[in-house]
Amino acid sequence: MGPQHPMTHGLWTLKVKVDGETVVDTIPDLGYIHRGVEKICESRDFTKITTYCDRLCYASANTWSHSYIYAAEDLLEVEVPERAEYIRVIAVELQRIASHLMWLGAFCPDIGNLTAFVWCLREREMMLDLLQELGGSRMHYNFPRIGGVKRDLPIGFAMRARAKIKLFLDRIQETEQLLDESTVFLVRTQGVGYAKPEEMVNWGVTGPNVRAGGVNYDVRWAHPYSVYDQLDWDVSVERPSIKGADSYDRYRVRVDEMRQSALMCLDALNKIPGGAETHYSEGDPMIISKAKERAEEGKTGFHHFEDSRGESMFYMVGGGDQRGKHPYRISIRSPMFLTIPYASKCMIGYKVADIPAIMGSFDPCIGETDR
Amino acid sequence: MVFSLGIKTRGEYAEEAAQQVIDAAIVRWQGTGLEAEVRNHKSGMARPYVYIKCPRNHWRAVAKWLRFEMGADHCSMITGIHWPDGPDDCKWEVVAHLMRMNVINPPERGGWTKQVIRDPKILQDDDVPMEFEVSISIPDTRNPSVQSVQEVWMGADWNEKETWDLVGIDFEGHENMRRVLQPHDTPVGFHPLQRQHKIRYHDFEVMYDDAQGFGRKAIDEGKTK
C-alpha cells in the first residue's frame, strides 16, 4: 500500500504479505517526508524553531509548538505567568478537538461513512475560526512564545468561544449518534485490531491508544505541567474486552476526549486570572515574561507533553552556535513513530479490508513520524 | 498553627519516590561508576526526575534493572549526540528517556474487564509515575556503539534504528538494523546529524539589504553537495 493511497492518512508505505485475504505480515516503510528538522533547528534561534514545530504534526500544530516551548523554557529556565498558562491550555485543548475532528473526518470515509467527513470538517472549521482569532492563521499559528504567549485572548473571544463550544457539544452528539447507530460502522470497527495495554506500553504507544485499553494514564495528570491540576476534568478511559482494545474503543476514547477538552476550555475561560473579557496588549507581563536568549553549554531541558496522539517529548541540549543562541541538539520524540510499527503488528490475522479500519483508528500522522 | 496530618500532596510523594530510586541505585550499583541523582525541571513540570549517568558496559544490566525492579516500563526515547569538541571520554553520548507508567492489563471480572482508574492523590512509592533520564558517554572512536536494549523494551527497537540512521551510533545485538528515516539507498556511513555535516547554504546570514539573497553567493557554491 504505497505512498499514494487514500487510506493511509499520510505518506508512508505499508508492505503487506497476504495469504488469500488474510494479512500474514506487514512492514511499514517511513521516511517519505523526512525533512531533517532536527538538523535544521541546530542553526535556528530558539524563537524561530517554533515555526518548525508547528509543521511537525500538521493536524495538531498547537500541541507540538507548545511541546517545544515547554522544553525550551526548561532549558532557558523561564517562569511563565499564570494567565499565559491558561491561554495556552485553551489553545491546546481547542487544537486537540480540531485534531480529533480531523481524525474522525478521515477515519469515517475509510469505514464508508462519507457524511461524517463533511460534518466533522464543518465542526473543525468552527474550531479553526476560534484558533484563527487566537493565533492568526488557520493551521500554523506560531502561537506560544518562550515565556508566555504571543497575544492575549481577543476582545469578545470568550463569548464566541463559549457559544461555539456549546454548539459543538450538541453537534458531536449528533455525529456520535450517526456512527453508533450505523451497523456498518459498528461491524467494521468492533472486534478489529485488538491491542493489549501492556504490550502497547512495552512498545512505547501512549495517549488515546493506551487509554482505550482501560488504563487511565495521561501525562496531564501523571506528570502535571501547566495548570491542568487546577482544572476540572476527567481522563477519558474505555472499558475494553478481554482481548484488548479494538478500533471501536479507540474511537470512543477520542470522542470522549473531545468532550473533555471542550469542557476544559469552558472551565479555563471561567478560571483564567484577570478574567476572560480583559485584554492585555502584546508584551504585557501578564501574558509573557522576559526570557534569556542563550543557553549555556551543559544545560539540557526536556518535557513530556500530552499531544493529541500520545506523549510527545522534546529533549534539547544547549550550547550551540552563536554562543548558545542555537540549540546544540534538539531531539524530538513522536508518539506515532512507535505506534505505527505496533499498529502494523496489530493487523496480522485480519482481512485486507480491515487494514484501513485498524490503521485509521490508531490515528497516524506522518508529519511527526518523519521529522 | 498548622501541622500536617500526614496527608501529603502528590509532589511530596513524587520526591520520596525519586529518592527511593536513587537509594536503590546506590545500593545496587555501588562501585561500577554509576551516578544517580534527583533533578528538578527548571520550568514546566512540577515533579522531580531521576538522572542516571551509566557507564557504557553496564547499560544492558542497568536497563533490565530499571525495567523489572524499578518499573520503568515505557521507553520514551533513545537518542544520540555527537560531541566532537567535548571531553575525551564523552565524544558521543546516548541519552535514554524512560518513564514509569505502571500500566497493567486491566483485570477481568465475569467476562468483562474492569477499568483501572488510579487516583493520583494516593499513589505512593513504586506506583508514582516517574521520569528517568539515562546518559551514557562513549569515548572517542570512529565506530561508536552501545549495547542494544531491544529485548528489554520493544519501543527501543525503532528508536535505536533512528539513532543509528541519523547519528551513527551502532547498537550491538540489535537485529535488523536498517535505515528508517532516510532513503534506503543512502550511502553507507552518511549520518547527517554528526557535526561535520552542514546544512545546505549553512553560512547564509540574513542580508538586510538583499532580502532575497539574489546578490549573494554561498561560499560552497559550485561544490557538489
Next chain:
Amino acid sequence: MADDAQNYSMFNSQALVDVVGDTTDAALEASSIKKFISVLAGRFFNWGQRKSLFPLHLGIKCCALEMAAAGGGRFDAERFGVFFRSSPRQCDVLIVNGPVSKKFADPIVRLWEQMPEPKWCIAMGECAISGGPYYQSYNILEGVDTLIPVDVYVPGCPPRPEALIDGFAHLRKKIMKMGVKSSSKNVGDAPIIIGDD
C-alpha cells in the same frame, strides 16, 4: 475455412474503412469543413477539460489538510467540477502539497508518468515551490519543479483553501489560453469521423 473467410472479410473491411476514411478526409479538407469541425471539437474538449479537473488524492503534508478543507463543506471545490480521484490513471491534475524528499522523488515522478495526457501540475504551498522552510535540509529537494513541469504555483504556508480554488481558476484560464495539450502533434486537425489516432 470459415475462419479464413472471416479473417479475409475483416481484412477487407479494414482496408475498405481506410479507403473511405482517406477519401472523406481529403474531401473535408478541401471544403475546409474539417477545420471548422475540429476547431469546434477542440473548443468543446477544452471546455470539458477545464470545467472538470480531477485532482489526485495525494496528500504529502500540511497543505493536504487545506486541500481536504477545500473539498469540504465550507469552501466547496466540487461546485467547480473538482473531484478528487484515488487512481492516477483517472486524474488530470497533480496537486503537490508538500516538500518532496529524496525518497519520494521517484514515486512522484512515477505518479506523474502514470497520469494520462493531458495533465497539469499545481505546486501548492511553499515547500513544493522552492523547498519552503526546509530549503536547507539534506533530504528535501528545492521545489517540485526540479522533477516535473509545474503549471500553477499557489504560494502560502499553507495557502488558504480559497487560494487553492483561486489556483484552480488560474489553471482554467491557462487551459483556455494554451489549448489542450496532447501527445499527438496536430490536435486541431485530428479527424473526428473515423478514429485515426
